[in-house]
Amino acid sequence: MDGLNDKVGGGTRYAFDAALPGMRHAKLLRSPHPHARILGIDASHALALPGVVCVVTGEDAARLPDPHHGFSVRDQPLIAIGKVRYVGDPVAAVVAMDERTALAALELIAVDYEVLEPVPTLDAALAPGAPVLFDEPHPGAPLGVGAGSWSRNEPAPNVLYEYGYARGEIDTDLAGAAHVFTDSFAISRISHYYLEPYSGVARIEDGRIELWTCNQDPFMIRADISRMFGLPVNDICLHSPMIGGGFGGKSYCKLEPLIVLMAMKARAPVRLALTLDESLLTLTKHAGVLTLTTGVDAEGRLIARRSELKLDGGAYADASAMVALKAAYRVTGPYRWKSVFSRASIIRTTTIPAGSYRGFGGTQASYASECQIDMIARRIGLDPYEMRRRNLLDVGEPFAPGDSGMDSDLRRGLDEVCRRLGYHERSQHPGHRNGRGMGLAIGIKDGGGTGNHAQATVTVSHTGAVTVSAATTEIGQGAGSTLCRIATRTLGLPLANARYAPIDTDRTPLNNGTHVSCGTTVTGTAVQRAAEDARAQILEFAAEQLQCPAADLTLEESGQGWAVRRGADLHPLAPLIMSWFGGVGYVFIGRGGIKVPYDERSPVRARNLFWMPSWAGAEVEIDRETGRLRVLQLIVGGDAGHAIDMASCVGQIAGAALQAYGLSLFEELRYRDGAQPENADPRAYRVPMASDLPDRFDCFVEEHGMGPGPFGAKGLGESGMLAVTAALANAIEDATGARVTTTPFTGERILAALDGLDTVVPMDQRSAAE
Amino acid sequence: MTGDGRGFTLNGKPASLRAPDNAVLVDVLREDHGLHGCRIGCDQAVCGACTVLVDGTPMAACSTFAFEVEGRSVLTIEGVANASDGAPDPIQRAFLEERGFQCGYCTAGMILTTRALLERDPDPTEATIRAWLGAGVCRCTGYSAIISAVHTAARLLRQGSV
Numbered sequence: 001m002d003g004l005n006d007k008v009g010g011g012t013r014y015a016f017d018a019a020l021p022g023m024r025h026a027k028l029l030r031s032p033h034p035h036a037r038i039l040g041i042d043a044s045h046a047l048a049l050p051g052v053v054c055v056v057t058g059e060d061a062a063r064l065p066d067p068h069h070g071f072s073v074r075d076q077p078l079i080a081i082g083k084v085r086y087v088g089d090p091v092a093a094v095v096a097m098d099e100r101t102a103l104a105a106l107e108l109i110a111v112d113y114e115v116l117e118p119v120p121t122l123d124a125a126l127a128p129g130a131p132v133l134f135d136e137p138h139p140g141a142p143l144g145v146g147a148g149s150w151s152r153n154e155p156a157p158n159v160l161y162e163y164g165y166a167r168g169e170i171d172t173d174l175a176g177a178a179h180v181f182t183d184s185f186a187i188s189r190i191s192h193y194y195l196e197p198y199s200g201v202a203r204i205e206d207g208r209i210e211l212w213t214c215n216q217d218p219f220m221i222r223a224d225i226s227r228m229f230g231l232p233v234n235d236i237c238l239h240s241p242m243i244g245g246g247f248g249g250k251s252y253c254k255l256e257p258l259i260v261l262m263a264m265k266a267r268a269p270v271r272l273a274l275t276l277d278e279s280l281l282t283l284t285k286h287a288g289v290l291t292l293t294t295g296v297d298a299e300g301r302l303i304a305r306r307s308e309l310k311l312d313g314g315a316y317a318d319a320s321a322m323v324a325l326k327a328a329y330r331v332t333g334p335y336r337w338k339s340v341f342s343r344a345s346i347i348r349t350t351t352i353p354a355g356s357y358r359g360f361g362g363t364q365a366s367y368a369s370e371c372q373i374d375m376i377a378r379r380i381g382l383d384p385y386e387m388r389r390r391n392l393l394d395v396g397e398p399f400a401p402g403d404s405g406m407d408s409d410l411r412r413g414l415d416e417v418c419r420r421l422g423y424h425e426r427s428q429h430p431g432h433r434n435g436r437g438m439g440l441a442i443g444i445k446d447g448g449g450t451g452n453h454a455q456a457t458v459t460v461s462h463t464g465a466v467t468v469s470a471a472t473t474e475i476g477q478g479a480g481s482t483l484c485r486i487a488t489r490t491l492g493l494p495l496a497n498a499r500y501a502p503i504d505t506d507r508t509p510l511n512n513g514t515h516v517s518c519g520t521t522v523t524g525t526a527v528q529r530a531a532e533d534a535r536a537q538i539l540e541f542a543a544e545q546l547q548c549p550a551a552d553l554t555l556e557e558s559g560q561g562w563a564v565r566r567g568a569d570l571h572p573l574a575p576l577i578m579s580w581f582g583g584v585g586y587v588f589i590g591r592g593g594i595k596v597p598y599d600e601r602s603p604v605r606a607r608n609l610f611w612m613p614s615w616a617g618a619e620v621e622i623d624r625e626t627g628r629l630r631v632l633q634l635i636v637g638g639d640a641g642h643a644i645d646m647a648s649c650v651g652q653i654a655g656a657a658l659q660a661y662g663l664s665l666f667e668e669l670r671y672r673d674g675a676q677p678e679n680a681d682p683r684a685y686r687v688p689m690a691s692d693l694p695d696r697f698d699c700f701v702e703e704h705g706m707g708p709g710p711f712g713a714k715g716l717g718e719s720g721m722l723a724v725t726a727a728l729a730n731a732i733e734d735a736t737g738a739r740v741t742t743t744p745f746t747g748e749r750i751l752a753a754l755d756g757l758d759t760v761v762p763m764d765q766r767s768a769a770e
Numbered sequence: 771m772t773g774d775g776r777g778f779t780l781n782g783k784p785a786s787l788r789a790p791d792n793a794v795l796v797d798v799l800r801e802d803h804g805l806h807g808c809r810i811g812c813d814q815a816v817c818g819a820c821t822v823l824v825d826g827t828p829m830a831a832c833s834t835f836a837f838e839v840e841g842r843s844v845l846t847i848e849g850v851a852n853a854s855d856g857a858p859d860p861i862q863r864a865f866l867e868e869r870g871f872q873c874g875y876c877t878a879g880m881i882l883t884t885r886a887l888l889e890r891d892p893d894p895t896e897a898t899i900r901a902w903l904g905a906g907v908c909r910c911t912g913y914s915a916i917i918s919a920v921h922t923a924a925r926l927l928r929q930g931s932v
């Protein structure tokens with residue numbers, strides 16, 4: 001069975017399955033306290049247990065050249081040094097001959113804690129005199145930004161990061177608007193809940209580190225390990241096997257440096273495989289409160305918006321800064337504005353670190369923005385559809401001055417949702433506005449990364465066998481198959497000829513990681529260029545052999561293998577190559593790369609490569625007695641520019657949409673009394689099952705043909721999450737006249753809204769209010 | 771059946787059960803028999819990634835003691851394809867055709883659950899499919915493609931495809 005087939009035959013190997021001869025097994029002891037100083041760790045009893053190899057603690061970590069990691073703010077030690085900052089913070093790691101012994105040894109480690117006051121919520125963290133998570137500022141450069149933006153690391157106690165963007169005369173414009181509305185929206189903390197628990201295996205041999213990990217950013221991790229251990233990058237090799245789901249939860253540095261440190265101390269290969277419970281304690285999506293003040297003119301044209309976003313970053317930085325930047329920049333939605341002021345702060349709390357989750361703040365921003373657009377439309381007596389139509393950016397119109405133009409037809413996608421939903425006929429239904437209603441939303445995010453770059457090679461053997469090599473990891477999005485399609489389409493060879501090479505950082509050309517739906521567009525362009533390079537070499541070789549200009553030749557697959565065509569004549573290539581080279585044949589090695597340039601005139605320091613709109617429509621029915629929400633229809637669409645693999649594009653939309661559906665209806669990682677996670681285990685934490693699906697769940701992919709990638713393609717892997725939550729909230733208001741502004745939209749919250757009681761529940765009262 | 775001492779049938783062949791009494795089936799399958807297609811996700815009978823068929827009934831191998839399968843017949847994903855030529859069976863073909871997977875971590879469980887369902891109900895309704903698949907989690911696909919795969923598999927099997 002080939003690589004794809006292996007998934008249905010059970011043959012696929014994940015990092016979880018990685019095994020090496022002589023491998024030892026590790027388990028982590030985690031903090032039971034949300035905030036405490038570590039006064040001492042006594043591991044002597046654990047070490048005395050037969051089968052225990054070693055114990056790693058912060059004392060070992062502190063001896064490294066730089067024991068911290070974190071994106072732009074490096075504040076997270078690879079294992080707690082001196083202090084713990086959330087329940088679940090790793091305190092000690094046991095390496096033993098087997099997992100069972102390692103687990104038993106954890107019980108024998110005594111940690112002496114001085115318990116400190118927890119800082120469980122945004123309000124607690126920002127209160128005057130609040131306990132601080134960190135006493136000292138951290139190394140790391142603030143994210144680079146361009147015109148109109150600012151970017152600050154650790155601007156205030158317990159504030160990790162602030163990003164802001166302003167243009168135009170916001171105060172004047174708001175003062176002059178016909179209507180001004182201020183609304184707040186709260187979004188809950190959710191878990192990635194990928195099925196393959198976080199895992200990795202490290203081995204040190206001849207002074208070189210080798211690491212098999214489920215992380216999707218092999219080159220980023222290599223750079224982190226290099227800096228933290230003070231080793232050159234060519235002494236570190238990361239292997240990225242198939243990843244069992246990630247959604248952002250397996251991006252950026254996590255446990256990899258700790259696994260390396262354990263392998264060094266154990267002097268043996270070490271495997272650390274978390275349980276899914278522990279995976280839930282590793283990273284979450286940002287909860288937060290978003291407050292938007294929006295001015296419109298008498299005709300419902302948007303004038304100005306001031307946005308304040310407070311996002312709960314948890315205990316450590318991870319990728320929070322990027323989330324803040326992206327959330328604030330996108331919170332104005334796909335609309336035209338005269339003036340904008342947006343600010344996002346990441347607040348530190350003693351909770352699980354928050355980081356990337358399928359769209360870097362895109363879901364939070366689109367949710368708040370699209371709810372408010374709908375509310376404003378209803379308040380001023382406009383149909384929400386019409387309100388959006390009036391304000392949407394046109395094709396080619398820049399998202400912001402200095403940024404790139406809209407490369408999707410936003411109205412076309414909206415109309416498609418309306419058509420599928422039956423939106424314009426909704427008032428004919430007897431139940432409309434009487435417990436039954438429809439809502440629309442359009443999410444938007446930038447895609448492809450900021451100033452991103454990637455390299456790739458495409459090698460073609462004398463038999464026409466194609467090997468595509470790039471560092472876009474396989475995480476279920478079908479990266480390898482899409483990149484192989486791009487290569488073979490460019491070469492003019494059948495897809496069956498191509499294989500996607502396993503990723504290891506010794507051999508694979510570099511990219512920045514598998515992020516921001518960049519696989520098709522950025523890495524895809526590098527692959528396309530590499531394939532073009534290989535094709536040129538092949539045609540040049542054939543032209544020389546056939547004594548004709550290369551321009552006269554094309555590649556094709558014939559009955560006798562691959563061949564060059566010159567007019568009516570077909571020349572099989574294998575014999576041509578073999579007669580010249582002899583031996584075991586030859587490979588043509590095509591190289592390709594792409595760099596999106598930085599541009600200081602653009603607010604986020606690079607013109608966005610492509611825009612990812614997401615259109616959603618929902619029809620709901622509310623039981624007025626119980627508040628129970630039934631979703632009759634959920635329609636979600638995206639724009640692939642050009643779909644290189646339609647089935648995988650639709651699959652990406654459906655998967656993302658259902659995650660947002662879970663977040664909207666019931667998903668929430670809660671804290672009890674603000675300090676202890678209440679449901680951070682796979683049994684108590686509820687994710688959507690097939691039995692939870694909307695009655696009708698319809699996902700579609702448009703091809704507007706304006707993407708910058710190969711054949712007009714652009715990415716869409718994250719987009720399906722953006723608009724779902726707002727569409728559902730808007731449908732609830734359409735059905736009942738009541739507005740819910742806090743996710744998830746539970747029966748209790750909907751009932752409260754029906755009773756006119758709904759207000760944004762402040763974050764620190766949320767658990768009490770459950 | 772091995773007949774001598776403790777044994778069970780594994781993917782149609784007799785196998786011995788040497789595991790200690792407290793061993794869990796998933797560990798026996800993965801470690802003693804190298805059957806890594808039986809995945810560990812939640813490890814607490816929630817996600818269905820470890821689903822195997824025991825005498826045709828789906829069971830969570832992470833929460834089944836090895837001794838419970840003594841004398842019984844266990845089918846894992848590795849035993850689904852044609853034993854002689856490795857050709858995918860109709861349900862596997864349907865999953866391939868409909869792209870009923872993304873990361874693939876849930877896929878073995880979904881395919882085995884589908885097999886049990888279609889043995890009991892060769893022409894299930896959408897609601898029946900949703901209810902049966904509701905025994906497991908897929909975090910990637912949004913289930914749509916999996917549900918299509920079950921419909922397609924049912925059609926292939928009804929057409930007597932082998």
Ligand code: FES
Nearest residue numbers: 811812813818832
């Ligand atoms: S691993 Fe057994 S049900 Fe999840």
Ligand code: FES
Nearest residue numbers: 872873876908910
């Ligand atoms: S395909 Fe990834 S969990 Fe189902």
